[in-house]
Amino acid sequence: MIRLDSIEDGAFVELEAVLDGDAESVIVHRVGNEVRAWLNVCPHAGRRLDWAPGKFLKSAEGLLVCAAHGASFELDRGDCVAGPCRGDSLRAVPVRVRDGMLVLGD
Numbered sequence: 001m002i003r004l005d006s007i008e009d010g011a012f013v014e015l016e017a018v019l020d021g022d023a024e025s026v027i028v029h030r031v032g033n034e035v036r037a038w039l040n041v042c043p044h045a046g047r048r049l050d051w052a053p054g055k056f057l058k059s060a061e062g063l064l065v066c067a068a069h070g071a072s073f074e075l076d077r078g079d080c081v082a083g084p085c086r087g088d089s090l091r092a093v094p095v096r097v098r099d100g101m102l103v104l105g106d
């Protein structure tokens, strides 16, 4: 796992994690001292959202944009607010900070 302070405030990183026994790619987003995490799987066509590993697009409005076909997600709940899967959501991954380290999963 990585330290919270290794993620720039407002940035995204991609982490590989084993969740429920499966290796998964996870998007982690830092907002101040809080973090949010979602599976790196777009609800539109199941593609990764990053255009290169760990490289995510963020719109001028502050939305996370899928590099495949442009679905845009708000960063509170991971809901798609524009694009081909509008109304769907990213799958949230439980994440917390313990002793300055990120802990993914339950």
Ligand code: FES
Pocket (backbone or CB within 6 Å): 042, 043, 044, 045, 046, 047, 066, 067, 068, 069, 070, 071, 083, 084
């Ligand atoms: S797979 Fe993300 S918008 Fe199509």
